[in-house]
Amino acid sequence: MEDAGHNAGIEWLTNLLALQGLAATVTAELVEDEAGHSCWLTISEEGLTPEQVQTLIGEGGSVLDSLQYLANTTLNLGKGHDEQQAFTLELAGYRAKRLGELKAMAMTAAEQVLASGQEYELKGLSSAERRQLHHFLKAQDGLSTYSRGKEPDRRLVVCLVSEVPNEA
Known part of the structure; x- marks a missing residue:
């Protein structure tokens, strides 16, 4: 196949x-x-x-x-x-380079949320990039992700698991 x-x-x-x-x-x-x-x-x-x-x-x-x-x-x-x-x-090499940038963004967001306890919004991402970040961050203990807003202003939100809103 x-x-x-x-x-x-x-x-x-x-x-x-x-x-x-x-x-x-x-x-x-x-x-x-x-x-x-x-x-x-x-x-x-x-x-x-x-x-x-x-x-x-x-x-x-x-x-x-x-x-x-x-x-x-x-x-x-x-x-x-x-x-x-x-x-x-x-x-x-665009995708490989962008993948590295997305991983760095995910790490920065994770570190900031874990240090501050405050949610972190990532803007300006395509739906495919948001999906990749969801996958990168789901392995992080204590963190959750969800999307907020509507296209073209849809954003990825990284937060503590305990802070996920009910509607997410």
Whole structure:
């Protein structure tokens, strides 16, 4: 199943890029992290101009996030929950770098909440990034996370387990 998912992901993303007039190579790798297994689809920078790379990433990763959302939705369409696979799109090391930044944000939030007892809000995150932070922080004893607000102003809140509001 993983090979079929990898191949489907490579084919889907290669075709999508071709529709945009971009002849880029896509590779796939199964990665396991705190959030579980994910098929990382990496777009090679070879043959792309710096402007094309930046356009595909978008401001704050917005285009890459949108393409990743489309990949996950399209490639899992009609599959049962147990058959679905998570796909992560990578280009120019953006995801790996951002993952490091998110882990640092999670550590800072955890340390501040544990030291002060006060909740800590993280703003300006995509839904995928909020989900990653939920996964990073769920292993922290004594802490809980929940989301507050509505898009586009949805925020991740880190708090002590004893301080989780009833509606969260």
